[in-house]
Amino acid sequence: MKTDFLVIGSGISGLNFALNAAQKGKVIIVTKKKIIDAGTNYAQGGIAAVLSKTDNIANHVKDTMEAGAWHNNKKAVTFMVKNSSAAIKKLMTLGVNFEMENNQLKLTKEGGHHKRRIAYVGDYTGKEVETVLVKRVKENKNITVLENTFALNLLVKNKTCFGAQVIKKAKKTAKNIKIENIFAKKTILATGGIGQLFKHTTNPSISTGDGIALGINAGCKTKDMEFIQFHPTALDKKLSPLFLMSETLRGEGAILVNNKGEKFMKNRHLLKDLAPRDVVAREIYQQLKKGPVYLDIRHKSSEFLKKRFPQIHEKLKEISIDMSKDLIPVTPAAHYLCGGIVTDLHGKTGIKNLFAFGEVTCTGVHGANRLASNSLLEALVFSNQIIKNLGKSTSTIAKSVTGDIFSYNPYTHVKNIPGNAFGVRNLLPSARVAMKLKHEIKNLMWEYAGIIRNCKKIKKEAIPKMRKIEKKLDTIKTINQEIAEARNMAKVGLLILKAAAKRKKSLGCHFML
């Protein structure tokens, strides 16, 4: 298969980029599950932007830098904020119905923001955005979407990318999976985050860090991998992923209390319950050692809560919690990777014809900690750029890469391999081993690279343990999605551990004992 643009991932960054690129040429989007299976679909709070007369670019830049512990790249932050209102307007043109009041956007507030600047749709902003973008993509004749297609490897030669090798799942009953090459003039990584590397996470099952592993294998650089944001308030119930109790709850007046009913954030930070996420997450983590921690929004009426937080209200009702009468148990959970593949303002990765957008990247906008609702904004603004020069035709590319393209390719020996990943019962024994090792990785990362870290222990215990897991995975001689994901998780996990061990002082969401 050949195309102009090959986009890997169908979240906000992949879909938005595809719509822009379709004005220039043919686009193929590959996505490892259904098109809507993306972190984007889970976003609740909203998208930050300079949208009111009482706000300005300097304010938003300052809040972003402050949350990021001034570790941010100011040029990238300013670029993002300057383009923020245009990005929101563009989304509205595509059909996203943000909440309005008197013909103006209704704005909410989250932790670390000194102004109301978050455009939102109830408590399901991500779902609304994803649904609209999917609709526009499906209408576009220049875009082909390949679901259940897993990017296994990038085709790279002489620091130039020519597309990707993908695993296509055949029909559910099929015993074989098919591996093939998709050649492209430009390849785009839009694979999202890494939350699934941790035992407790708000991220969906697709967030296994594949794009970062693909990028490293291709020769890309990574940065700030130690800065994992832990969301302070996931619902403390046994769910996978953990259901998020959006920060906008606190934006609308919810207070954190411990089991004695004490409002423990009161004396911890100037912004109290709306302090930056790392501060709140650590405080909850410490409080949890003494007993459960709750969100209290019982002072708001049932009618208000139902209207403002329809999704959360419904989810809590399912587990017999009435948020207008009951306290909501919460716990921190791995939520967002601030670092990633290093890119410039145009998504360039340093490998020719390979670009990256969204959570997989490190553009530098988040610094050591992301300001709430800046990630959808980053994904939008950066993927709004259209790559101007398409370069060589894909047939030339295919000719130039066939033959020796596989010289560097770890999967040279596999073409049509027995294996499938359709569910635990049908898994090959090797895939079962991979699943078990995935669990080991999650436990290891939560223990050593979680909210409070110990540099010596990471070096002496966690890194050798992760290396052992990597070795075990290397001994598996077949390949399927389960095994590839486990390998990616181990690779990215090792990267995070090494970065965390190197940074000896606490900064932003990297907190050292």
Ligand SMILES: Cc1cc2nc3c(=O)[nH]c(=O)nc-3n(C[C@H](O)[C@H](O)[C@H](O)COP(=O)(O)OP(=O)(O)OC[C@H]3O[C@@H](n4cnc5c(N)ncnc54)[C@H](O)[C@@H]3O)c2cc1C
């Ligand atoms: C619960 C929750 C709430 C959030 N709330 C907010 C919020 O209110 N505001 C905000 O700004 N941010 C929020 N975020 C963060 C934000 O949603 C994400 O950072 C953003 O959606 C990431 O978009 P993306 O396009 O980079 O990746 P994603 O939306 O995660 O999409 C990644 C895509 O890549 C595909 N993929 C991955 N690996 C492969 C592979 N190997 N082969 C093929 N396809 C692959 C996936 O299937 C998926 O389609 C939230 C996140 C979560 C989890």
